[in-house]
Amino acid sequence: MKRLNLILLTLGILFQQQANACSIFTCSKNGQTLVGANEDEYTSFHYMWFVPATDNKYGAVFFGKNNMQTQAGMNEHGLFFDFAAIPRIESKNREVNFVTTAEILASCKNIEEALEMFKKYTFSAFSSQMLMADASGKSVLINADTIVHKTGDYQITTNFNVCNLQDNNYDCLRYDKIDNALAQTKDISVPFFREILDDVHQEGKVSTQYSNIYDLKNREIHINWFHNYNESIVIDLKEELEKGFRMENLWDLFNEKTFAAMNFQESEDSYYYHLIANEVEQKGVEAGIKMFEQFVNDHPDKAARIKEDFTWIPYSLIAKARVAYDNLSFDYYYIPFLTDYRMIWQSENKMLFQALKILEYIKSNNLNQNGFHFHEMVGYINMVLGKKEVSIKNYQKAIATVEKGSREEIRATKTLKKIKGTKFLPQADENLKxxxxxxxxxxxxxxxxxxxxxxxxxxxxxxxxxxxxxxxxxxxxxxxxxxxxxxxxxxxxxxxxxxxxxxxxxxxxxxxxxxxxxxxxxxxxxxxxxxxxxxxxxxxxxxxxxxxxxxxxxxxxxxxxxxxxxxxxxxxxxxxxxxxxxxxxxxxxxxxxxxxxxxxxxxxxxxxxxxxxxxxxxxxxxxxxxxxxxxxxxxxxxxxxxxxxxxxxxxxxxxxxxxxxxxxxxxxxxxxxxxxxxxxxxxxxxxxxxxxxxxxxxxxx
Missing domain, CATH: 2.120.10.30 (TolB, C-terminal domain)
Known part of the structure; x- marks a missing residue:
C-alpha cells in the first residue's frame, strides 16, 4: 500500500506502548458532533494548557504531559485530534520532513485543510493511529498505512490497525462495545458518551487517567479524572483562551481524589520527577534541588531512578520556554525542540536560565551519564540565548561523543550547520547601548x-x-x-x-x-x-x-x-x-x-x-x-x-x-x-x- 506523505511526531513514536491503550470515537447525529476519549496511560501526571490565537495562528487547548508532550487537542474552530497506540507498522528508514499536530491545529480549521497540509509530509508515527474530527461532523483515521474517511455516523479507534477491519482481523472487546452502542442509538449526548467511556475504561498498570468528551460545535470539553464518572468539569474553550496562555494540572481541578487515583500516582516510577519539576517551577531551582536531595536521602532504594529522572527536568523547562516563544506545543516526547533544526529561535525566558542552573548542578555532582545529551542541551540553550560560539562549542563536544552516522550524530550535525549559517540577533554593542x-x-x-x-x-x-x-x-x-x-x-x-x-x-x-x-x-x-x-x-x-x-x-x-x-x-x-x-x-x-x-x-x-x-x-x-x-x-x-x-x-x-x-x-x-x-x-x-x-x-x- 502506498505510504502517506505525512509525519506526525507523537507520543506513539517514542513510548511504543503496548497496544492496549486509549479508546477514541466520534459520532454525528441530530445536529451534534461529539468525540469521546479515554486516555489510558502508565503515568498519572497529566496537564491541560491553553494556547491563545495570534495574528497567524488559531487558539487551541492541548492535553498531555508536564514536558509539553501533546496527547490530544482541539482548536477554536472545533478541529480535534487524539492518538491510540497500535502494533508497529514496519517501514524502511528514510529522510523525512515533519509537522506536529500542534502546527495543524494552529493552521487549519477543518479536515479538508488538515489533509491538504498533510500532503507535504510523511507519516512516521509507526506505532500510533490518529483520529481527527471537525465541527462539521467529518472525521478520518490516519496511520502509516492509510487514511480512512468516516462513511457513516461514527468512527472508532482503539488499538489495532484500521486496515484490519476489512477482514475482521482484530480482537478488541472495547472496540466492539463502542461499535454496538453507537450503532444502536438514535441520539447522542454527553451523558451517553460518558456511559460508553465508563463501560470501556481500563484499570491496572495501564489505567484510564482521564476521560474527555468534546462538543466540537459548541467548543466545550467535559472532563472526568481517573475513571471517576461522578465528578466532571466543563471547559468553555472560547472563555478559557481569552484568559491567556496557562497550564493546569488536571489532578488539581478535581475535588474528589479516590483512593485508587492517589495510590496509582504514588506508586508510579516518575512520581518523584513530577514533584521535583513542580517545585522548580513554583519555588525555583534551589527549592527543587533541595527536594531532590531530600528524596535521594529518604529513598535510597529509589535513588538511582530519582537521579536519572532529575536530569530530564531541563528538557521540560526548555520545551515550555519554546511554547512561550511561539505558542506551539509539541507532540514528540523525546526532546522535540532538539530534533527541529528547521528553525533557530531566540529568547531569554527565565526557564532557560533555570535549565542551565540545573545542568550546572548535574555536572558538578557527576549526575550526568550521557555526555551527548548534556552538551546538546547546553548547546541548544546557548543557541536560544544568542550565544553562538558557546553553542557551537557544545554541539561539537556532543557530536564527538557519539558514533558517526547515528541518529544523534545526524541530528546534532544538522543543528550545528543551521547555527553556523544563522545570523543571530546581536547583543547591543556597548557604544550603541x-x-x-x-x-x-x-x-x-x-x-x-x-x-x-x-x-x-x-x-x-x-x-x-x-x-x-x-x-x-x-x-x-x-x-x-x-x-x-x-x-x-x-x-x-x-x-x-x-x-x-x-x-x-x-x-x-x-x-x-x-x-x-x-x-x-x-x-x-x-x-x-x-x-x-x-x-x-x-x-x-x-x-x-x-x-x-x-x-x-x-x-x-x-x-x-x-x-x-x-x-x-x-x-x-x-x-x-x-x-x-x-x-x-x-x-x-x-x-x-x-x-x-x-x-x-x-x-x-x-x-x-x-x-x-x-x-x-x-x-x-x-x-x-x-x-x-x-x-x-x-x-x-x-x-x-x-x-x-x-x-x-x-x-x-x-x-x-x-x-x-x-x-x-x-x-x-x-x-x-x-x-x-x-x-x-x-x-x-x-x-x-x-x-x-x-x-x-x-x-x-
Whole structure:
C-alpha cells in the first residue's frame, strides 16, 4: 500500500506502548458532533494548557504531559485530534520532513485543510493511529498505512490497525462495545458518551487517567479524572483562551481524589520527577534541588531512578520556554525542540536560565551519564540565548561523543550547520547601548535630552530590555499618557514611535515581564476598551511577530476598584506593585506567579508601608533590594526615593531615604535599574534621569 506523505511526531513514536491503550470515537447525529476519549496511560501526571490565537495562528487547548508532550487537542474552530497506540507498522528508514499536530491545529480549521497540509509530509508515527474530527461532523483515521474517511455516523479507534477491519482481523472487546452502542442509538449526548467511556475504561498498570468528551460545535470539553464518572468539569474553550496562555494540572481541578487515583500516582516510577519539576517551577531551582536531595536521602532504594529522572527536568523547562516563544506545543516526547533544526529561535525566558542552573548542578555532582545529551542541551540553550560560539562549542563536544552516522550524530550535525549559517540577533554593542548616550557618573543627569527628555513634554516610566536593543517609556501628551518605543537596528536607534495610545484614556508605567514576552503597563481603559474608568488597572500585551497584542487585563487577583500603579518583577515572576485599595492610602504589594496565575497580593509590611504614600516600586531581579517613591515627613520634596534591602532572614530592612543625591524639592518617581545592573533610571522634574547604579551599594551599610 502506498505510504502517506505525512509525519506526525507523537507520543506513539517514542513510548511504543503496548497496544492496549486509549479508546477514541466520534459520532454525528441530530445536529451534534461529539468525540469521546479515554486516555489510558502508565503515568498519572497529566496537564491541560491553553494556547491563545495570534495574528497567524488559531487558539487551541492541548492535553498531555508536564514536558509539553501533546496527547490530544482541539482548536477554536472545533478541529480535534487524539492518538491510540497500535502494533508497529514496519517501514524502511528514510529522510523525512515533519509537522506536529500542534502546527495543524494552529493552521487549519477543518479536515479538508488538515489533509491538504498533510500532503507535504510523511507519516512516521509507526506505532500510533490518529483520529481527527471537525465541527462539521467529518472525521478520518490516519496511520502509516492509510487514511480512512468516516462513511457513516461514527468512527472508532482503539488499538489495532484500521486496515484490519476489512477482514475482521482484530480482537478488541472495547472496540466492539463502542461499535454496538453507537450503532444502536438514535441520539447522542454527553451523558451517553460518558456511559460508553465508563463501560470501556481500563484499570491496572495501564489505567484510564482521564476521560474527555468534546462538543466540537459548541467548543466545550467535559472532563472526568481517573475513571471517576461522578465528578466532571466543563471547559468553555472560547472563555478559557481569552484568559491567556496557562497550564493546569488536571489532578488539581478535581475535588474528589479516590483512593485508587492517589495510590496509582504514588506508586508510579516518575512520581518523584513530577514533584521535583513542580517545585522548580513554583519555588525555583534551589527549592527543587533541595527536594531532590531530600528524596535521594529518604529513598535510597529509589535513588538511582530519582537521579536519572532529575536530569530530564531541563528538557521540560526548555520545551515550555519554546511554547512561550511561539505558542506551539509539541507532540514528540523525546526532546522535540532538539530534533527541529528547521528553525533557530531566540529568547531569554527565565526557564532557560533555570535549565542551565540545573545542568550546572548535574555536572558538578557527576549526575550526568550521557555526555551527548548534556552538551546538546547546553548547546541548544546557548543557541536560544544568542550565544553562538558557546553553542557551537557544545554541539561539537556532543557530536564527538557519539558514533558517526547515528541518529544523534545526524541530528546534532544538522543543528550545528543551521547555527553556523544563522545570523543571530546581536547583543547591543556597548557604544550603541542606551541610545548612544554618554554614561553618567554618580551624579545624575538628564537622559537623552531633546531625543527622549524633551522640553514641553513629561516623560516617565522608562525600561530597557536585557539586550539593550529596546527602550520603552511613557509621555504625557496634552494631559493623556501614551507609551513609546525606540529600537536598535543596523547600529541605529529608531525614532521613538507610539505603540499604545487612545483618545479617551492613557497608557503609562511600562515594564517588561521577566521573559520579556509581555509588556505590562497601567491604564484607565475599561474592560471592553470603549470607555475610560475612574481608576487605573494593570494591563499587559503579549509580544507578537508584528509587535504587540491587544491589551489584556491582569485579572481580579491584581486589579480592584481602586488604583493599581507601577509594576516590576523578580526573576521568578513575582510582581511588585502599589495600590490604594486600603482606605485610599497607597501601599506596596507583591503577588506570586503560580501555574501561570497571579496569586492574591500581600502587603510588604511595616518595614516598607506606613500611613503615608508608598508607590512606584522597583525590585531587583534577584529580590535583594527595592527602591520606591514615598511621601514622608523626612522627605526633601513632593515625593522621594526610599530603599530597603532583603535581610539574611528573608525580611526587609527598615526603608531609608536615599538623600539629596537623587531626591529634590520636586517629585521623584518611576525607578528602574538596567538589567546589567549599571544604571538607575528615574523621573524627576518631568524628565528622565540616569545615574551610575554604584550609588545603591552606598546605602547597604
Amino acid at each position: 542606551y541610545l548612544k548616550q554618554t554614561p553618567p557618573t554618580t551624579t545624575p543627569k538628564v537622559f537623552a535630552p531633546d531625543l527622549i527628555s524633551k522640553k514641553g513634554e513629561y516623560e516617565f516610566g522608562s525600561v530597557f530590555n536585557e539586550k539593550g536593543t529596546e527602550f520603552f517609556y511613557a509621555v504625557n501628551v496634552n494631559g493623556k499618557e501614551e507609551i513609546r518605543c525606540s529600537e536598535l537596528a543596523a547600529s541605529e536607534w529608531s525614532k521613538p514611535k507610539t505603540i499604545f495610545s487612545h483618545e479617551l484614556y492613557g497608557y503609562n508605567d511600562p515594564f517588561l515581564s521577566t521573559d520579556e514576552q509581555r509588556l505590562y503597563f497601567i491604564s484607565q481603559r475599561s474592560m471592553d476598551g470603549l470607555t475610560k474608568k475612574d481608576d487605573y488597572d494593570i494591563w499587559y500585551a503579549n509580544r507578537t511577530e508584528n509587535g504587540w497584542s491587544e491589551p489584556m487585563n491582569a485579572g481580579p487577583n491584581i486589579n480592584t476598584d481602586a488604583d493599581e500603579y507601577y509594576i516590576s518583577f523578580t526573576n521568578d515572576g513575582t510582581m511588585y506593585f502599589s495600590s490604594n485599595k486600603n482606605n485610599g492610602n497607597f501601599d506596596i504589594y507583591i503577588s506570586e506567579m503560580v501555574d501561570g496565575e497571579f496569586q492574591d497580593p500581600e502587603s510588604l509590611g511595616e518595614a516598607i508601608n506606613t500611613s503615608h504614600y508608598e508607590a512606584d516600586v522597583f525590585v531587583a531581579p534577584d529580590g535583594s533590594y527595592l527602591i520606591f517613591c514615598a511621601t514622608r515627613p523626612d522627605g526633601f520634596g513632593q515625593g522621594d526615593f526610599y530603599i530597603s534591602f532583603k535581610d539574611t532572614d528573608g525580611t526587609w530592612t527598615k526603608s531609608r531615604n536615599m538623600g539629596d543625591l537623587v531626591n529634590s524639592k520636586g517629585h521623584e518617581l518611576c525607578p528602574f535599574v538596567s538589567k546589567d545592573g549599571k544604571f538607575l533610571f528615574y523621573t524627576s522634574n518631568q524628565d528622565i534621569y540616569w545615574v551610575d547604579a554604584k550609588i545603591i551599594g552606598n546605602y547597604r551599610n
